[in-house]
Structure formats: structure tokens, C-alpha cells
Amino acid sequence: MKVALFLLLSASLLDVVLATRHKERHAISQSTIHLTTSFDQTPTEVIWKHKTPENAMQIAKMQNGLMIDRLNSRYTLGPNGSDLCIHDVTERDNGFYIAEATLADNRIENEKFYLMVHEPVPPVQILSEVRRNGDQCHITLRSSVPSNASDLSYTWKYRHQDSEYQSIDTAGSTIHKILPLDHNYTEFVCKVHNPVDQKNVSVHIEQCSVKVKTRTRVPIVLFLIIIIITAAVCGVIYWTCSNRSKQGDPENQNLKTSVQDSESTFNNISHGKTNVKMKEEDVELECFEVKS
Known part of the structure; x- marks a missing residue:
């Protein structure tokens, strides 16, 4: 119980130290950010760690100028590991970055950074x-x-x-x-x-x-009224023409009757001419028989 309490207090104390003694850095999403330490001696070994409220992990390690370990290719170290470069940063890279360095005189020093990644400002x-x-x-x-x-x-x-x-x-x-x-x-x-x-x-x-x-509202209202009146007038005209076409025009009926009467008269006249011609032929035949 005492050990757990001690670890909890140690973690809380570490959070307080990190929150009060760190260098703040800002980066735009998908860019590259450099975190550069300022140790007074060239370190023989540097270990970089990333700490968030949910997790803490080692991301890179360099010893005597050689890369010993690296989490992935997005992380690169400068000469002697004193400079950390993070490529294509996103909001998941937010958090504390801690450089634990062993100097030439075997002293161990830490430098801390707090990184905040922001999206570009959208169009306004x-x-x-x-x-x-x-x-x-x-x-x-x-x-x-x-x-x-x-x-x-x-x-x-x-x-x-x-x-x-x-x-x-x-x-x-x-x-x-x-x-x-x-x-x-x-x-x-x-x-x-x-x-x-x-x-x-x-x-x-x-x-x-x-x-x-x-x-701007008055012209719009007038325009709508004109459209409604025009549509109503067109509807009345269309309804009137439709009824007239169904019932038929009296003048057309009279004209049709006159045409029919003319055709009947013409037929009668033609028939009369035919009868006269037949009678004339009968008379000529009788005259021929008398002469004979």
C-alpha cells in the first residue's frame, strides 16, 4: 500500500515538474518539428521519451553517435542525439518529450519539451x-x-x-x-x-x-401576383376553347348543311340529265323505225 502510494505521489510530482519546467513548441499538422537541447557538454548517450496522460514510451536512443533504437522512421536524431526531428506530425504527437542525456563527465541531465500540434486555420x-x-x-x-x-x-x-x-x-x-x-x-x-x-x-x-x-420584398410580391393572374387568365382561355371544341361551332354546322344540300342538288341535276338523254335516244329510235 505504501509502495503504491509512493509511486502515485512520484508520478504526480513528475507531472508537476514537467508542467512547470519545459520548453513549449507548436507545430502545424503534417509539418516537421525540431526539438533541440542545450546541454553544456556533448552527450555520450541520449534517450528520447514521449509522455502523454495515457502512455509513456521510448522513441529513440543514440549512444556514442550511433542510433541504437528508434520507434519508427518518423523520428530522426541529430549529431550525438541532442536534436530530435519528428516528421509529418499530427495531433497524436501532442505531449511531453524528454531527453535524458549522459554527459562526458557521467552526469545525467534532462531537458523537457511540450509539443502542441495544430490544424491549419480553415477559410474564413x-x-x-x-x-x-x-x-x-x-x-x-x-x-x-x-x-x-x-x-x-x-x-x-x-x-x-x-x-x-x-x-x-x-x-x-x-x-x-x-x-x-x-x-x-x-x-x-x-x-x-x-x-x-x-x-x-x-x-x-x-x-x-x-x-x-x-x-427587395415589394418587387418579388408584385412579380408573384402577376404570375398568378397570368396563369388564371390562361386557364380560363384554355377551358373556354376546350368547351367550344367539344360542343361544335354553329357556323361550321350551317356550312356543313349547305355543302350537303349542294351535293344533293348536284346529284338530282345529274340524274335529270341522264333521264333526258335516255328519252332522246328513245325518240331517235322510234323515228328510225318509222322511216324504215
């Missing part, structure tokens, strides 16, 4: 809302990034036309600014950054009267 967009309130122009700007990164910081500044930039006392992603209605052309700049990367984006605000969003 400013969402703006400008509204008029009495004789004032209320401006709300919000910096939007497509990620939930917790290590991002925001710095805002603005200027009127070509004047000098003035900082805005806020550390958040949203700002509120009140300007007079006749304010000049104003530019707002937001810098989104972490310890290894940053992105800048700006937005230009003109006079408050220029950006009244409700003005």
Missing part, C-alpha cells in the same frame, strides 16, 4: 447584418469558420476610408458596432489565428441606407 467568412435604428446604423459581424477548432483566436480592427486601422476591444468571433447614418465607407478586418497559422478576411460597409433588406 464574415456574415454581416446592417440595420437602421433611428438616426443610428447598427452593424453586427460574425466570423464563421467551417470547423469546431477550440484553439482559434479572433482579432478585429476597422477603419474609415483611408484612415488608420483602429482595434476593436473584443476576443470573440462576433462584434457589434454602432455608427451614425452618414458614416463614410468603413472596412472591417478579422484575423483568425492559432499559434502556427492565420487567415485574414475583410468586409466593406457602405452607408446604412444602402443595405435595407426589406426593399
Whole structure:
């Protein structure tokens, strides 16, 4: 029980020492980071360890200038092992790195580093809302990034036309600014950054009267009303033409009747001509018989 308690206190003490006596380093994801020691003598042996809250492991060892052990090819050591190079770092490489060196006079010294790996700052967009309130122009700007990164910081500044930039006392992603209605052309700049990367984006605000969003609603409503009325008129015309085509046109019926009567008269006349011709042939036959 006492041994377990002693080990627990030793581990806690080591964590406190590492947290208070270390060199802090930051790196961007997929980059290469160098951790360089500052021993006052050339070490004869250096052992590098990586410690996280979940695990601790030896990652490389060099003795008398020769690589004795290495966890994988992402870790390389400089001359005499005093420099550790980590390639293609990711957030899994976060944590403490400890160099345990045996110097030429057989003294053992340690140097500690704390590495934090950050993702690049994603593209930034400013969402703006400008509204008029009495004789004032209320401006709300919000910096939007497509990620939930917790290590991002925001710095805002603005200027009127070509004047000098003035900082805005806020550390958040949203700002509120009140300007007079006749304010000049104003530019707002937001810098989104972490310890290894940053992105800048700006937005230009003109006079408050220029950006009244409700003005665009009236033409849209009128346009919708015109479309509805046009569709209704077309529907009525189509319905009327359909009924007329089904019932038939009286003028067309009269014309059809006249054509039929004309055809009947023509047939009767033709039939009459045929009878007259037959009678004429009978008379000629009788005359021939008398003469004979």
C-alpha cells in the first residue's frame, strides 16, 4: 500500500515538474518539428521519451553517435542525439518529450519539451447584418469558420476610408458596432489565428441606407401576383376553347348543311340529265323505225 502510494505521489510530482519546467513548441499538422537541447557538454548517450496522460514510451536512443533504437522512421536524431526531428506530425504527437542525456563527465541531465500540434486555420467568412435604428446604423459581424477548432483566436480592427486601422476591444468571433447614418465607407478586418497559422478576411460597409433588406420584398410580391393572374387568365382561355371544341361551332354546322344540300342538288341535276338523254335516244329510235 505504501509502495503504491509512493509511486502515485512520484508520478504526480513528475507531472508537476514537467508542467512547470519545459520548453513549449507548436507545430502545424503534417509539418516537421525540431526539438533541440542545450546541454553544456556533448552527450555520450541520449534517450528520447514521449509522455502523454495515457502512455509513456521510448522513441529513440543514440549512444556514442550511433542510433541504437528508434520507434519508427518518423523520428530522426541529430549529431550525438541532442536534436530530435519528428516528421509529418499530427495531433497524436501532442505531449511531453524528454531527453535524458549522459554527459562526458557521467552526469545525467534532462531537458523537457511540450509539443502542441495544430490544424491549419480553415477559410474564413464574415456574415454581416446592417440595420437602421433611428438616426443610428447598427452593424453586427460574425466570423464563421467551417470547423469546431477550440484553439482559434479572433482579432478585429476597422477603419474609415483611408484612415488608420483602429482595434476593436473584443476576443470573440462576433462584434457589434454602432455608427451614425452618414458614416463614410468603413472596412472591417478579422484575423483568425492559432499559434502556427492565420487567415485574414475583410468586409466593406457602405452607408446604412444602402443595405435595407426589406426593399427587395415589394418587387418579388408584385412579380408573384402577376404570375398568378397570368396563369388564371390562361386557364380560363384554355377551358373556354376546350368547351367550344367539344360542343361544335354553329357556323361550321350551317356550312356543313349547305355543302350537303349542294351535293344533293348536284346529284338530282345529274340524274335529270341522264333521264333526258335516255328519252332522246328513245325518240331517235322510234323515228328510225318509222322511216324504215
